[in-house]
Amino acid sequence: MRKHRGWIVLLCCAFLYFSLPAAVHTRVADGVSAAVSWVKRQVAPSAEKAAPHQSSTTSASTASTAATAKEAIVPTGKLAARYTYSFAPHTDRTVQQLFTAALNIYNQTDIVKLTPGSTGQFTNHLTLSSYQKVQTNGEAVILGLGGPQITRWTGAKQATVNHASARLNLAYRSRLNVATAVHELGHALGLAHSTAPDSVMFPTDRNVSKLSPADLAGLRAIYSR
Numbered sequence: 001m002r003k004h005r006g007w008i009v010l011l012c013c014a015f016l017y018f019s020l021p022a023a024v025h026t027r028v029a030d031g032v033s034a035a036v037s038w039v040k041r042q043v044a045p046s047a048e049k050a051a052p053h054q055s056s057t058t059s060a061s062t063a064s065t066a067a068t069a070k071e072a073i074v075p076t077g078k079l080a081a082r083y084t085y086s087f088a089p090h091t092d093r094t095v096q097q098l099f100t101a102a103l104n105i106y107n108q109t110d111i112v113k114l115t116p117g118s119t120g121q122f123t124n125h126l127t128l129s130s131y132q133k134v135q136t137n138g139e140a141v142i143l144g145l146g147g148p149q150i151t152r153w154t155g156a157k158q159a160t161v162n163h164a165s166a167r168l169n170l171a172y173r174s175r176l177n178v179a180t181a182v183h184e185l186g187h188a189l190g191l192a193h194s195t196a197p198d199s200v201m202f203p204t205d206r207n208v209s210k211l212s213p214a215d216l217a218g219l220r221a222i223y224s225r
């Protein structure tokens with residue numbers, strides 16, 4: 001009780017916080033180059049391109065034993081393993097099913113715990129949704145978006161919180177699969193792209209929905225604290 005009262009008082013004081021920007025991925029269709037840049041927090045979280053199936057010509061990529069890298073903005077060992085998640089209003093039913101399957105895959109790792117629920121200021125949350133955007137520039141088809149949004153609270157209450165989002169593009173409904181949902185959730189949880197073909201974080205869609213040992217190691221690095 002005393003603890004609770006203290007928390008309320010502190011809430012009235014100014015919490016100092018700063019937010020780190022969400023990551024944006026850009027990627028060319030053939031899988032040759034990948035770049036990461038940063039946008040302001042308010043801008044659409046993480047954009048990345050998933051090219052048409054099996055279009056990668058990357059030659060030297062072999063399964064890596066190193067942990068899948070994390071997004072630069074994601075701290076190591078600071079985030080709680082528990083997340084709530086919710087679907088944005090009007091999220092397409094098929095997209096909900098794909099994300100639900102992907103959420104189960106992550107829950108089975110016992111590294112993170114994702115449960116339905118509303119967002120909280122000091123707790124991790126995932127917002128899942130669908131959208132429609134047709135590529136008009138002749139570049140790679142974008143199947144989904146996903147990324148973390150990290151806020152670090154300092155001062156009275158110390159917390160590092162991820163309010164992430166992941167979306168699937170209904171303009172390419174027939175190409176959507178669980179693998180893409182797993183990939184976008186991976187970004188939301190903090191994983192970056194991997195050059196290993198067996199990684200769910202390989203940038204182009206190869207229909208890999210099983211987290212590789214490197215992917216699991218990458219998640220553990222973020223969530224073990």
Ligand SMILES: [Zn+2]
Nearest residue numbers: 025048193203
């Ligand atoms: Zn990606």
